[in-house]
Amino acid sequence: MENVFRHIGDEEKVWIYQADRLLTNQEAAELQxxxxxxxxxxxxxxxxxxxxxxxxxxxxxxxxxxxxxxKASGCSIDSSVHWITDEGKKRGIDxxxxxxxxxxxxxxxxxxxxxxxxxxxxxxxxxxxxxxVFNNMVYKGSELxxxxxxxxxxxxxxxxxxxxx
Numbered sequence: 361m362e363n364v365f366r367h368i369g370d371e372e373k374v375w376i377y378q379a380d381r382l383l384t385n386q387e388a389a390e391l392q393x394x395x396x397x398x399x400x401x402x403x404x405x406x407x408x409x410x411x412x413x414x415x416x417x418x419x420x421x422x423x424x425x426x427x428x429x430x431k432a433s434g435c436s437i438d439s440s441v442h443w444i445t446d447e448g449k450k451r452g453i454d455x456x457x458x459x460x461x462x463x464x465x466x467x468x469x470x471x472x473x474x475x476x477x478x479x480x481x482x483x484x485x486x487x488x489x490x491x492x493v494f495n496n497m498v499y500k501g502s503e504l505x506x507x508x509x510x511x512x513x514x515x516x517x518x519x520x521x522x523x524x525x
Contacts, residue, residue, distance in 0.1 A: 364414065368424050370502035373432065377421040377444050377455040378462065378496055382472065387451055388418045395421065398443045404436040417470045419462060420494070421455065424501060461517050464492040464509075479520040482512075489513035489521055 368374070383391065395413035402409045402425075409432060411425040423440055425432050432440075448455045461478045462470050473481070481487040495515040498504050512518055 364416065365501065365505050367412070368501040368504065369426055369428070370500065370505070371428060372424045372426050372501040374499060374501060374504050375423045375440070376496040376498065376504075376508075377423075378457075378460060378494070379419050379421075379448075380454040380457050380460060380472075383415075383418040383451070383453070385418065388415045391415050391421065391447055391451075394447060395423075395443075398440070399423075402436060402440065404430055404433040409436065417462075419470055419472060420496075422504070424504075458496070461520070462494045463487055463512065463517075468492075470494070475520055478517060482521045487512065489518070493517045 392413070392415040395415065399409075399411045399413050402411050407430045409425050410429040411423065411432075413424075414420075414422045416422065421444060423444075444455050447453075459475055460472055461475060462472050463478070465471050478487065489512055491512045492509050493512045493515045495508055495510050495517075497516060498508050512521060
């Protein structure tokens, strides 16, 4: 996964938006194209931001900005939220449900589920503390590279795991 992020600086600010359903390949390609166009014109206080976007696993939109070059301001951040909101509305996707969980199955494919479903899977032993989950709470490029994928026991998802007895 790190090769995908090689061009993202460790100090860059990142925002991760997770879809509430899998995007089709066509939707993912359209979203990437729209995102690239938005990033090309994204600015703060009249200064273009050095930013980029990745659409990964047909589930995630990752926006990153090099704030050493220029900081994203409140208005510029609002414009990116407006962009992702509009893109979601066009496709019938909610990018703001922060409770859904994505984990990697035995074939290392991402699986999207609700917290209740994840908890039931944990109780049945289908997922465990070692199951790899996506931790969308990362905020910097360095965290994205080293902590976006983590064992469930180390992520916020741990609260849905049975207590060790």
